[in-house]
Amino acid sequence: MTHIRAMTRNDVDDVSRLLGASWRRTYSPIMGASTAARLSDDRHTPEALATELEDEDNMSFVAERGDGSIAGYAMAVMDKQGDVMLERLHIEPQEFGSGLAADLLHAVLAAHAGLPSIALEVIEGNDRAVAFYRKHGFEVVERRQAAHGVGGHASLIMRRLLARA
Ligand SMILES: CC(C)(COP(=O)(O)OP(=O)(O)OC[C@H]1O[C@@H](n2cnc3c(N)ncnc32)[C@H](O)[C@@H]1OP(=O)(O)O)[C@@H](O)C(=O)NCCC(=O)NCCS
Numbered sequence: 001m002t003h004i005r006a007m008t009r010n011d012v013d014d015v016s017r018l019l020g021a022s023w024r025r026t027y028s029p030i031m032g033a034s035t036a037a038r039l040s041d042d043r044h045t046p047e048a049l050a051t052e053l054e055d056e057d058n059m060s061f062v063a064e065r066g067d068g069s070i071a072g073y074a075m076a077v078m079d080k081q082g083d084v085m086l087e088r089l090h091i092e093p094q095e096f097g098s099g100l101a102a103d104l105l106h107a108v109l110a111a112h113a114g115l116p117s118i119a120l121e122v123i124e125g126n127d128r129a130v131a132f133y134r135k136h137g138f139e140v141v142e143r144r145q146a147a148h149g150v151g152g153h154a155s156l157i158m159r160r161l162l163a164r165a
Pocket residue numbers: 022026088089090091092095096097098099100101102121122123126127128129131132135
C-alpha cells in the first residue's frame with residue numbers, strides 16, 4: 001500500500017535522491033546530462049528541501065510505500081498574490097501509469113480547495129508530463145522562450161481551473 005502524506009524533515013534525503021534521479025532521467029535528453037545533473041544538484045540538496053519545509057507558503061507531499069520507501073513527491077508554492085504553482089511532481093518510474101501521480105496531484109488540489117486555479121511550468125519536450133497534465137484538465141496558457149524558461153529551456157505554463165467552494 002502506498003499512502004500520501006505531508007513531507008517532513010525525515011524525508012529530505014529520500015526526496016533529494018528521488019529528484020536527482022528524476023531530473024537526470026527526464027531532462028538529460030532535453031538539456032544534456034551535465035546540465036540536468038548540475039541544476040538538480042544545485043537546487044535539491046537536503047538542506048534546501050529542509051528550508052522549503054519551513055516556508056508556510058510551500059506545501060510538500062510524499063507518497064510512502066508500506067516498506068517506508070518514498071515513491072513520489074509533489075510541492076506547490078503560493079506567491080504573494082495568492083496564486084498557486086505546482087512546482088514539482090515526480091514519481092519513481094516503476095510507478096508510471098499507476099495512478100500515483102494523480103493521487104499526489106489530488107492531494108495538492110485538495111489542500112488548495114477554494115482557489116480559482118492552479119498553474120505549473122513544464123519544460124517543452126517533457127511530453128509525458130504535458131500529456132499527464134492535459135489529461136488532468138490543465139491547458140497551455142503561455143509559452144516561455146528559452147531565455148525565461150527553466151534552466152534556459154523553453155517551457156510551457158499550464159493552468160487548471162478549480163471548482164470554487
Ligand atoms: C509526469 C509524471 C508525474 C506523470 O505520471 P505518470 O504516472 O507517468 O502519468 P500517466 O501515465 O498517468 O499519464 C501519462 C500519459 O502520457 C502518455 N505518454 C507517455 N509518454 C508520452 C510521450 N512521449 N508523449 C506523449 N504522451 C506520452 C501516457 O500514455 C499517458 O497517457 P494515457 O494515460 O492516456 O495512456 C511522471 O511521468 C514523472 O514523474 N515524470 C518524471 C518527472 C516529471 O517530468 N515531472 C513533471 C515536471 S513538471
